[in-house]
Amino acid sequence: MSWDWHYAWSVLPPLLRAFVVTLEASLAGFVLAAILGLVWAVSRMAPVRIVAGTVFWIVEFVRSTPLLIQLYFLYYVLPEYGVVLSPLAIGILALGLHYSCYTAEVYRAGIEAVPTGQWEAARALNLTPRAIWLRIVLPQALPPAVPVLGNYLIAIFKETPLLAAITVMEMLQTAKLIGAESFRYLEPLTITGAVFLLVSLLASFAMRRLEVAHVFHR
Amino acid sequence: MIEFLQTHLPPLVAGLRVTLQLTVGGGICALVLAALAGLARRSSRRWLRWPATVYVEVFRGTSAMVQLFWFYFALPFFGVSLPALVTGVLVLGLNSGAYGAEVVRSAIDHVPRGQWEAGRALNLSDQRILLRIVLPQALPMMLPPAGNLVVELMKNTALVSLITLSELTFAAQVQRAATLETVPLFALTLLIYFVLAQVLLAGVRRIEHYVTRHRGSRA
Numbered sequence: 446m447s448w449d450w451h452y453a454w455s456v457l458p459p460l461l462r463a464f465v466v467t468l469e470a471s472l473a474g475f476v477l478a479a480i481l482g483l484v485w486a487v488s489r490m491a492p493v494r495i496v497a498g499t500v501f502w503i504v505e506f507v508r509s510t511p512l513l514i515q516l517y518f519l520y521y522v523l524p525e526y527g528v529v530l531s532p533l534a535i536g537i538l539a540l541g542l543h544y545s546c547y548t549a550e551v552y553r554a555g556i557e558a559v560p561t562g563q564w565e566a567a568r569a570l571n572l573t574p575r576a577i578w579l580r581i582v583l584p585q586a587l588p589p590a591v592p593v594l595g596n597y598l599i600a601i602f603k604e605t606p607l608l609a610a611i612t613v614m615e616m617l618q619t620a621k622l623i624g625a626e627s628f629r630y631l632e633p634l635t636i637t638g639a640v641f642l643l644v645s646l647l648a649s650f651a652m653r654r655l656e657v658a659h660v661f662h663r
Numbered sequence: 664m665i666e667f668l669q670t671h672l673p674p675l676v677a678g679l680r681v682t683l684q685l686t687v688g689g690g691i692c693a694l695v696l697a698a699l700a701g702l703a704r705r706s707s708r709r710w711l712r713w714p715a716t717v718y719v720e721v722f723r724g725t726s727a728m729v730q731l732f733w734f735y736f737a738l739p740f741f742g743v744s745l746p747a748l749v750t751g752v753l754v755l756g757l758n759s760g761a762y763g764a765e766v767v768r769s770a771i772d773h774v775p776r777g778q779w780e781a782g783r784a785l786n787l788s789d790q791r792i793l794l795r796i797v798l799p800q801a802l803p804m805m806l807p808p809a810g811n812l813v814v815e816l817m818k819n820t821a822l823v824s825l826i827t828l829s830e831l832t833f834a835a836q837v838q839r840a841a842t843l844e845t846v847p848l849f850a851l852t853l854l855i856y857f858v859l860a861q862v863l864l865a866g867v868r869r870i871e872h873y874v875t876r877h878r879g880s881r882a
Contacts, residue, residue, distance in 0.1 A: 506853070511819070511856060513825075525846070606726050606728040624736060634733045642720075
């Protein structure tokens with residue numbers, strides 16, 4: 446059996462519509478990961494040992510267990526506690542939570558790169574901890590983290606097909622359903638792969654440009 | 664508690680065995696592919712460099728799950744039907760191998776050029792320079808990122824449950840459907856994965872320690 450162009454064209458529109466869902470999930474998941482990651486990174490440096498230690502192990506745990514099980518966990522457990530969310534919202538939550546544990550490391554590297562003298566000078570000027578973080582440390586720590594965060598946006602994008610497992614109609618799930626209806630998986634799955642490849646290549650190209658611009662800017 | 668473990672642990676352990684098979688099988692495939700593709704990308708011969716580049720870009724650019732579904736559902740259209748376990752090992756190996764190739768390439772790139780030049784000045788062949796001078800210096804640099812890749816590969820084995828292979832995640836799903844004890848069951852499953860990840864990382868640290876054992880005396 447060989448490639449059927451006519452059939453390929455006919456499955457393209459529904460696949461592209463599903464691609465919008467894929468994009469929504471990636472972007473929303475990324476925003477959540479970017480915000481939560483910063484929370485983890487800052488609280489890991491909390492003066493209270495218990496807080497810092499707990500956050501460290503939470504991040505380790507989430508990072509070294511499969512996203513798929515975490516997805517199932519949220520999907521089945523949240524309703525038991527009366528939290529009813531759409532599958533897409535749960536998927537975004539899981540993606541954001543999982544990748545926040547990666548972005549936390551990115552922020553941590555940025556924070557640790559701020560010279561100790563900056564902390565000491567800020568304390569010598571009697572600034573409050575809040576002011577030290579918001580006005581001194583983070584403005585220096587965040588800009589170098591931005592290009593690295595972009596790589597995680599691409600990584601999240603490539604993980605969105607997992608949401609198919611909790612019935613989100615993203616691109617892979619759509620391709621599978623189309624394939625099951627017509628008994629032809631080749632075209633929809635190949636198109637899905639091609640779209641992922643195209644977008645990832647374009648995105649990594651854009652990221653490289655951003656990194657170069659960043660280096661020249663500094 | 665004991666009753667809970669008695670009912671659930673045996674099927675989960677049976678699933679864990681398949682997860683381990685996938686991790687080890689995929690890991691061996693990935694290691695071979697990463698070494699071959701990583702070296703080929705540094706080659707001066709275009710017929711080696713091009714296929715390696717295409718392989719790395721395609722398998723890093725498309726999602727692991729899309730690859731898994733493609734190999735399982737689309738490949739039969741070309742007359743190739745592989746069992747789920749073989750598909751899993753193959754796709755995990757191909758996917759991690761592509762990421763690993765970049766680790767190999769970048770470690771070799773980080774060995775100073777002077778090392779190659781000195782080797783040539785001593786009239787060593789390129790092959791000897793690579794094997795005796797460059798790789799021994801590049802290997803310690805590869806290990807920390809390789810450790811992360813091994814954990815990523817282990818985590819990706821959960822995806823193979825979606826093509827009906829009864830590994831750990833699949834076993835947990837079956838048990839959940841039978842008893843609806845969702846929270847303790849999934850917590851236990853996550854814990855097993857977590858311990859497995861720590862064991863793998865400790866293993867890579869052992870290798871790291873072994874590879875860099877001569878370094879302390881020199882530095």
